[in-house]
Amino acid sequence: MxxxxxxxxxxxxxxxxxxxxxxxxxxxxxxxxxxxxxxxxxxxxxxxxxxxxxxxxxxxxxxxxxxxxxxxxxxxxxxxxxxxxxxxxxxxxxxxxxxxxxxxxxxxxxxxxxxxxxxxxxxxxxxxxxxxxxxxxNRIKIRVRTAMSSQAQLQRIHKLELDPAAAPVVQRIFTMYVDGMSHSAIAAQLTREGIPCPSAHDATRNPHRKKTAWQQGAVRAILLNPRYTGGHEVWNKQRKEERLLDADDVTLGHRTVEFCARQDAFSLA
Missing domain, CATH: 3.40.50.1390 (Resolvase, N-terminal catalytic domain)
Incomplete structure (x- = not known):
């Protein structure tokens, strides 16, 4: 044997x-x-x-x-x-x-x-x-990027519809922030009032997150989301590029570096 x-x-x-x-x-x-x-x-x-x-x-x-x-x-x-x-x-x-x-x-x-x-x-x-x-x-990478680009192009002809339950909460978050409340204060206020946090409102999209209370990170993400601040969806914001680990020894291969690339945005309105 x-x-x-x-x-x-x-x-x-x-x-x-x-x-x-x-x-x-x-x-x-x-x-x-x-x-x-x-x-x-x-x-x-x-x-x-x-x-x-x-x-x-x-x-x-x-x-x-x-x-x-x-x-x-x-x-x-x-x-x-x-x-x-x-x-x-x-x-x-x-x-x-x-x-x-x-x-x-x-x-x-x-x-x-x-x-x-x-x-x-x-x-x-x-x-x-x-x-x-x-x-x-290389073909796999091209297929993935092309598919993402195609999805972004398709979104150009569609409008996002407001979520009747979540939209008033988002509007209120912006109002509280303009009134001077901090991210943590907004999160605490929403939790006290028993308003479902994003992971509780849509559990299927957030199975790994806590569903019991609002987190200041969730508030911050909503306030910075370009869908709410500028009416734009941003695609291709983060890109990956492979660079030699050591230019003097190419046998060591590459390392993957993430960086912000050109942002392809399209209106949701």
Whole structure:
């Protein structure tokens, strides 16, 4: 019997269910190794980590790299379920030499078995899948942004309707604020009068928030909401950009930075 460690990854950026993703990757891996007498005895599966992160920055993948160095690691080879989930861009070229150094075969379904370090075709195949992985992630990002933009464009032809229960409360909050009351004082007054707070008024949209009292943060959010202050919905206010972690060592990958970008606003009136 050949003892295998399974390596895989799933993130929420492509809306995959982690358990379902893990199961189908395991199924592909087992279909490859079991005819050769292989059995998976260990699993290294990262959940919620982008494929763009190098192995050293994925917790479970990095743990696997460290275990390769252990003579008592408990497995003889490593198998992946899908290279596009496991390797991104040039990650294969930066990672596979470690497997070769410690004499641990790496099995991949698309190769039909272990990767031959001296086989140029195998190296080319893995490079292609790394590029495909990068392209797939870019397509996911484009689809998400395009869908959001489309939603914003559709909102241009619709008007928001007032909530008959919430509208008078919002108007009163603005009146109390203009009269000089602080956020905390407004929250305390509304709570004393038994007026339902936002999480109590619409529990389905706020399942994680307290429903017993008004919070000054809720009052502040209402006062700053552009829907109430300017009649505009703001889309694309927060953007994410990937920047190199270290410009002198691109193998460390990128870090995601959030920043305020151009604001696309449209009237609700």
């Amino acid at each position: 050949i003892r295998f460690a399974f390596a895989g990854r799933c993130s929420t950026e492509d809306l995959q269910d982690p358990e379902a993703s893990r199961n189908w990757q395991l199924t592909r891996a087992r279909a490859l190794i079991e005819p050769a007498g292989g059995q998976i005895v260990a699993a290294y599966f990262d959940v919620g980590h982008s494929r763009s992160l190098p192995w050293q920055r994925r917790p479970r993948a990095n743990e696997l790299l460290q275990d390769l160095r252990d003579p008592n690691r408990g497995f003889d080879a490593v198998v992946v379920g899908e290279p596009q989930r496991t390797f991104y861009g040039n990650q294969f070229g930066n990672t596979f030499p470690v497997f070769v150094h410690f004499r641990i075969p790496l099995w991949v379904p698309e190769v039909g078995g272990p990767i031959d370090p001296g086989n140029e075709a195998h190296d080319l195949v893995m490079s292609v899948f790394g590029g495909m992985s990068k392209g797939e992630r």
